[in-house]
Each structure stands twice: as structure tokens, then as C-alpha cells.
Amino acid sequence: MRIKAVGVVKENLEDGHTIRVEWIRDHRSTMKEWYFYTSRVAVWKLDTDYYLSNHLIDFTLNDVEQDYTIFLYDEYWKNQFYNEEQFQEYVSSQQKAKFDNQFGWIDFYQEFADKLRPYSSDRTKLIEKVTDAYNRSGMTLPKMEKDYNTIDIDPFTIFAFFNKGIKDENRIRIIQELKEEFSVTASVPETFDGIPVVNNMMATFYGFIGDRDEYDIDNLWSIFNAALDYADNDTEESKREFIKRFDTAINQKYVKWKLTMGLYWIRPKAFINLDARNREFISIDKNMDSDFINRFVPINKVPSATEYIAMIETAQSSMKSGNYKFKSFPELSYHAWISHNKYSEVGRDTGTTTEVPLEEAELSEYAGKLVSSKNIILRGAPGTGKTYLARNIAAEVVSAGRVKSFEDLDEIPQNNIEFIQFHPSYDYTDFVEGFRPTIDEETGEMRYEIIPGVFKNFVTRAAAKQHTGEKFVFIIDEINRGEISKIFGELFFAIDPGYRGKKGAVKTQYSPINDVNKVLYVPDNVYIIGTMNDIDRSVESFDFAMRRRFRFIEVTAGSQLEILSGQIDDYAGAATRLIRLNNAISEVEGLNSHYHIGPSYFLKLNDIDNDFELLWQDYLEPLLEEYVRGFFDEASILSDLKAAYDGLHQEIDYED
Structure with a gap:
């Protein structure tokens, strides 16, 4: 049984699913696990008159290490083991089994990718099968064309539809039906640690008809097949084909960083995911060795295929050193998630834990305010x-x-x-x-x-x-x-x-x-x-x-920065400019936070070749001119705001 966090319940919102929790300790990165005396119930009230309950309380609340030997002498447990060596072997095997179970999704994801390969030449049949699976799951198949008339699809988008901001129970429902529809033999995963998710607003890897080129979807199938070949059989020929297909697909609209997420979904042990969280995590020297940091940081531009392969090989070498808690890309992604997220005050009982990502918890808080007001x-x-x-x-x-x-x-x-x-x-x-x-x-x-x-x-x-x-x-x-x-x-x-x-x-x-x-x-x-x-x-x-x-x-503009995550090439650069600019706006007499620039403006970077200067000239400056029209020192104010946007004279305050 893993102890993920310790907190105090402060309030029951009485809406059937939400409580407010003051979190005291975060144990997600420490693998704080308790063995033998456990329970599967969602809410377990300990009997404090039972001595093992008090040991568990001390372990959880007072950080007292678990004493395994007490189970050797307990009436029940002493009959399970003949000696302490056998006992320790059992403990080690249980720890390994629990850790392997954490990434049990890998087998399903890899086999499902293999099952999709034959449909690269029969996409009409593929659309029918995916639609049937969604219909049986009771979930609505997301919109793939403006008129809802789907005529083509790529494999990464199919993965994206169950790897976005939905609850795990809904994800499992979809996966269960996909398993049946495509005869996948791997078990349906129950946990999804280390899996990156796409923004719900931009889940497809291609644009709608009229907003994509003729071969965009074909190119996505080509890199999908080339990636599987390269991951499963690393030869010079498969490597050359991967490089060729990667460099073609990465420059397409609506792909960018998402391609590395898609590659990770289909072969998570072979490809590194470069979503915003992972890029932030591996850019810190305590998480990667100096060779990686010196060669690739800052990671503010989508790499070419050659650069991406070099990044993979260098990261793998770094992880093999034994200096880090993670030894594989799934473990790295999981630790990046832990590093990025913090517990919110709102918890939701999912049957196993009250852990909630910040974005989901904030949504629940907004919903609670609507219900009560x-x-x-x-x-x-x-x-x-x-x-x-x-x-x-x-x-x-x-x-x-x-x-x-x-x-x-x-x-x-x-x-x-x-x-x-x-x-x-x-x-x-x-x-x-x-x-x-x-x-x-x-x-x-x-x-x-x-x-x-x-x-x-x-x-x-x-x-x-x-x-x-x-x-x-x-x-x-x-x-x-x-x-x-x-x-x-x-x-x-x-x-x-x-x-x-x-x-x-x-x-x-x-x-x-x-x-x-x-x-x-x-x-x-x-x-x-x-x-x-x-x-x-x-x-x-x-x-x-x-x-x-x-x-x-x-x-606030700062609270919605997640809108940009995974959607633009330079998330860090956009977030930094937005924060600097909004801080400068707040300092202008006559303006305040009501005049801040929202992150949605920075999504326009995708349409202008990620040109921050063009974004300023065509979108931000005209808006700011309206804000300061009639001010005595209008030109000077705009000049100061531009300087802040460019980072010429202002420190960054990341608190919003």
C-alpha cells in the first residue's frame, strides 16, 4: 500500500464528491510503501486499539520506519514465513511487483500500436472500428472534421483521444472496448503513471479539411510505421527511414512537440516525450548529467530527427549511470509529473486515492462554486x-x-x-x-x-x-x-x-x-x-x-497558462514573455490586471512560424495601443511594454 500524501480534511462541500483538504506532506516521489497490514476500501477507519494500526499511524504521520520483524511474530504472519531471509525475499518481490504494475499500461499501448499498423492502407475500416468501440463504451467520439463527417484519421490521433484530460475511469472504458474491437491480448491498464496527455482543445494531429495539406495524414502514418520499425529493429536502414519521416511530419501544422508524445505512447521505452513538463524537468542539472545539459539545454525549439535521436541516446546513458531515481523514459515522465504538480486543496475519492492534478482540482473548485451559488x-x-x-x-x-x-x-x-x-x-x-x-x-x-x-x-x-x-x-x-x-x-x-x-x-x-x-x-x-x-x-x-x-x-492570465502547454514550440519563452508583459501592464498608471494579455493570444504563434516579433506587431501592439489611447505618454508606455516583452529590463515574478 503506497502512502502518496498526508492531509487534514477541512471541509465537506456536500456535493457528493468533493472535500477540501489541507495537504501536509507529499510522498509521491519517495515510494513510501507499507506492507502486509493493508486494506482495499476507499475510506479505511483504523481501529486504534489494534497494535498494527498504531504502527501504521506512526509510519504515516510520524515517519517511523516500518519494522518488518513484528510480522514474524504476529500470530497470523509468523505462519507465512519460515525465516527472515525468506521474509525479505518476499518483501523485495512485492516491491518489484508493485513497481512493475505502476507502468502496466506499456504492454497494452505497444500492442495496440501494432494492431493499428495494418489499417494504414484501410483507414475507412479503421474509422468504423474506432467508432464502434466508442459507441459501445458510451463515450462520444471527439470531433475530427468541422461537419463531423470523418473521412480519414491517423494513429496518433486515435491514441490522443484516450490520452487527454479525461478521468481514468472513462479512459479505461474506451481502452476496454478498443481491446475487444482490435483483439488486443494485453490486459487493460488500471493506472496511467508517466503518460503525457494532450490539450483537449487540440487533440488531433492534423487540421480539419481546408486547414491541412493533402499528404498530412499520410505523413503521420509514415512516421508511425517508421518509428515502430526503428524501435523494434535498430538498423542503419530503419534509422534513415525514421529520420526522413520524422523531419517531414514535425514541420506539419498541429504536430510540433506532440509528435514526441505520440512516439512515446507507441514505444515508451524507446522514445522520450518532450512535452512542456518533461522539457522543464530534464533541463535541470540535478535531473540529467552535464553532457546532456551542455548539449541540449535550453530545449526551446522542436528538434530535428538527428537531434532527437542524440537526445534519446544521451538521456539513456545518463539514466544508466544509476545517479537518478529513474532508469527509463516512463519513470522519467512520472518523476517529471511529480515535480511539476502539487496537491490542490480539493480532493476527489476515486476509490484508491484522493490525488488530483491541479488543473482537475481547480475545475472541481469552480464547479463547486457554481453548485453552491x-x-x-x-x-x-x-x-x-x-x-x-x-x-x-x-x-x-x-x-x-x-x-x-x-x-x-x-x-x-x-x-x-x-x-x-x-x-x-x-x-x-x-x-x-x-x-x-x-x-x-x-x-x-x-x-x-x-x-x-x-x-x-x-x-x-x-x-x-x-x-x-x-x-x-x-x-x-x-x-x-x-x-x-x-x-x-x-x-x-x-x-x-x-x-x-x-x-x-x-x-x-x-x-x-x-x-x-x-x-x-x-x-x-x-x-x-x-x-x-x-x-x-x-x-x-x-x-x-x-x-x-x-x-x-x-x-487570471497566469492561472490559464496550461492552455499553451504542448501547443506551441517555445512554451517557456511564451510563458516568460506573457508574465513579464503583464507585470509591466500592472505598473502602468491607469491600467491593472483587467488589461492583462491572456495566453490564448500566444496560440497564434502556430500560424506565424513562432515569430514573437510578428505576434507583437500584428496582435499585441494594436491591442495595447487601444488600452493606452489618450494617455499623456502613450508612446513611452508602449516602448516600456515592448521592452518588458523582449526581456530588456524587468525581472520575472512567477507568482500570479
Whole structure:
């Protein structure tokens, strides 16, 4: 039994899946394991009157080493072993078995890659099989073309669809069906330590039709096959073919660093993963020897095939020295993950541990705030990913915590989420109800009828499902761009968290015409998320009475840097420039964090050959000019901001 962390439960949010934990110790990197007296239950309450329980408490809380000899004399355990040598052999074998089990996914991933090879020439059949597997799993196959009509696919994208930000239980469901569909003999993995995941927004390794070249997907199949040949049979011929195919694929749009992740998935012992976490980890001298550091650090540019092979060989040599806790690329990736992540205050019981990656824990915290407050506004600077975050919060709420991404929702819970965008011409008739022209099917004449708006239809649908316990989330993007009071009308009262349900029922403006006795209310199972840019000049339309009905949550540029991870060539350079620039913006009199630059702007680097100067000229400078327009020293301010962006005179503060 591994002790991963020690903490104190501070609060139960009573939402069925979340508690707040104050973490005291992090043991993930120390392999702190306890043997013999263990339990498989999710929550184990120790009997403090039993002496072995007290030994376990001392081991966990007081860092007292486990005394194996006590089991030699325990009534039960003394009959299991004849002598201490046999006992120690058993302990060693158990430690090895547990460690091997940590990376049990390797066998499945490698065999699944082999099973995909024959379909490089029959991709239509491959798409059918993958679709069938997803349908049986109950998971929605992610979107692969704008019109959802998938005509081609590459093997790395298939791997990416179950190696992104989804819960392990959903990943296992998908893998189980892929195992059956492709007759994989390896066991379905239960743990996924050391596996990098792609950003949910950019999981495919190719662009949609119209945004990719004719041979992009063919090239991905070519490097896939060449990589398997090279990993399994390292010859001069296989090496030359790998170099050729790698250098072709790496320059394609939407590939970049992700290619090294894909190669790692299919042969994790042969290829190093160069996602942002690993690059950061292996750039530190305590994690790699001086030969590696001197040759390859800083790692801020996607390597050529020759450079990548040299990096692999040098890293393997470094790991074989015995100076590090990791001796293979899977172990390296696992330790990089440990180094990068810290425990959040929010834990989720998964049946084995309450360990949660920071990004997932933050999402759960946002969802908890929505559930407790009913109405929230995600506010912040432009480009901070508020809309994307809103969709994922909604997915977490309607799925009761089972799904972390909107695109991973099944079709039915997706129907429990509505998304609209306010604009200056949006009004009550669009939102609640109003007269609309219709055509009489019998006479062909036009007439006007009272037609329910999008919100009325939504709350009516939600009210009909109250008895099932289902939750419904209504997302209003750019909520402050509409005239709020005019759009909501009398529902201004009904959306108040204190007046939900029939006690807050109101008559609409058209009730006297439609049905004088008919009322409308917002049921308890409806939750509202709004998004708004703080600097939008239309913010004054959001009156104070309406503000009182929403909980405002700031989304900072720094908190969403993960958007860039694995998506651009120079993550470290982009993050550093963003932090420097935003620190400088905060120092300008008349500006503040509301005017910060969000990380989404830096995704544009993919479209401009990773040219930071072009990003400044075409995207950032025009925006900043609008911010400081009318300032007395406008030119001087812009010059200082550019200097900060270029790193000419400002220290970096990584605290946001």
C-alpha cells in the first residue's frame, strides 16, 4: 500500500464528491510503501486499539520506519514465513511487483500500436472500428472534421483521444472496448503513471479539411510505421527511414512537440516525450548529467530527427549511470509529473486515492462554486480561456464529476447544457418569449404567434427533469454586451438563488395575451454561467441589482497558462514573455490586471512560424495601443511594454 500524501480534511462541500483538504506532506516521489497490514476500501477507519494500526499511524504521520520483524511474530504472519531471509525475499518481490504494475499500461499501448499498423492502407475500416468501440463504451467520439463527417484519421490521433484530460475511469472504458474491437491480448491498464496527455482543445494531429495539406495524414502514418520499425529493429536502414519521416511530419501544422508524445505512447521505452513538463524537468542539472545539459539545454525549439535521436541516446546513458531515481523514459515522465504538480486543496475519492492534478482540482473548485451559488460570472482579461473553462465547468456539473471536458460528454448530458452569446441587439423576445411571424400550413398566410425564447425553453426542459436529479447549465458568453435588465425582464427576480422554484414564479410580459394564469419559474436544477471581459466598455450595462444575483470569479492570465502547454514550440519563452508583459501592464498608471494579455493570444504563434516579433506587431501592439489611447505618454508606455516583452529590463515574478 503506497502512502502518496498526508492531509487534514477541512471541509465537506456536500456535493457528493468533493472535500477540501489541507495537504501536509507529499510522498509521491519517495515510494513510501507499507506492507502486509493493508486494506482495499476507499475510506479505511483504523481501529486504534489494534497494535498494527498504531504502527501504521506512526509510519504515516510520524515517519517511523516500518519494522518488518513484528510480522514474524504476529500470530497470523509468523505462519507465512519460515525465516527472515525468506521474509525479505518476499518483501523485495512485492516491491518489484508493485513497481512493475505502476507502468502496466506499456504492454497494452505497444500492442495496440501494432494492431493499428495494418489499417494504414484501410483507414475507412479503421474509422468504423474506432467508432464502434466508442459507441459501445458510451463515450462520444471527439470531433475530427468541422461537419463531423470523418473521412480519414491517423494513429496518433486515435491514441490522443484516450490520452487527454479525461478521468481514468472513462479512459479505461474506451481502452476496454478498443481491446475487444482490435483483439488486443494485453490486459487493460488500471493506472496511467508517466503518460503525457494532450490539450483537449487540440487533440488531433492534423487540421480539419481546408486547414491541412493533402499528404498530412499520410505523413503521420509514415512516421508511425517508421518509428515502430526503428524501435523494434535498430538498423542503419530503419534509422534513415525514421529520420526522413520524422523531419517531414514535425514541420506539419498541429504536430510540433506532440509528435514526441505520440512516439512515446507507441514505444515508451524507446522514445522520450518532450512535452512542456518533461522539457522543464530534464533541463535541470540535478535531473540529467552535464553532457546532456551542455548539449541540449535550453530545449526551446522542436528538434530535428538527428537531434532527437542524440537526445534519446544521451538521456539513456545518463539514466544508466544509476545517479537518478529513474532508469527509463516512463519513470522519467512520472518523476517529471511529480515535480511539476502539487496537491490542490480539493480532493476527489476515486476509490484508491484522493490525488488530483491541479488543473482537475481547480475545475472541481469552480464547479463547486457554481453548485453552491447557482449563478456565477467568469470575469477577466481577454484571451484567458473563459468560454472554454465555462463549458468544462458545465460538463463537470451535469455529469456529477465524471467528465472534465465538454467534448467528452455523451450526447444526453450535452443536451443539459445551453450556450448563447449576448450582443447589443439581443432582447427579451430572443431570451424569454415574444411575437414571431409564422406561416399557417393550411392557408399559407403569415401570422404572429407568441414563441418561447431560448431560456424559457431551457428552464421548461429542466423543470420536467427535476425529479431525476439531473442538473442543467445555461452559459451566456459575453453577458455584459447585452442590455441585461431588458433581456431578463421579470426573470430578474426568478433567477435569484433565494427565489428559485415555484416560490419565485413570475408572469411574463405576454401572460395577459397568452394565458393570464400561466407563470414561469427557474427550477433549482438550473445553473447559470456568464463570461465577461472586464475592460469591455459595455460593462456599465450590468446594473448593481443584477450583479448581486451572481458570484464573480476572476480568471487570471497566469492561472490559464496550461492552455499553451504542448501547443506551441517555445512554451517557456511564451510563458516568460506573457508574465513579464503583464507585470509591466500592472505598473502602468491607469491600467491593472483587467488589461492583462491572456495566453490564448500566444496560440497564434502556430500560424506565424513562432515569430514573437510578428505576434507583437500584428496582435499585441494594436491591442495595447487601444488600452493606452489618450494617455499623456502613450508612446513611452508602449516602448516600456515592448521592452518588458523582449526581456530588456524587468525581472520575472512567477507568482500570479
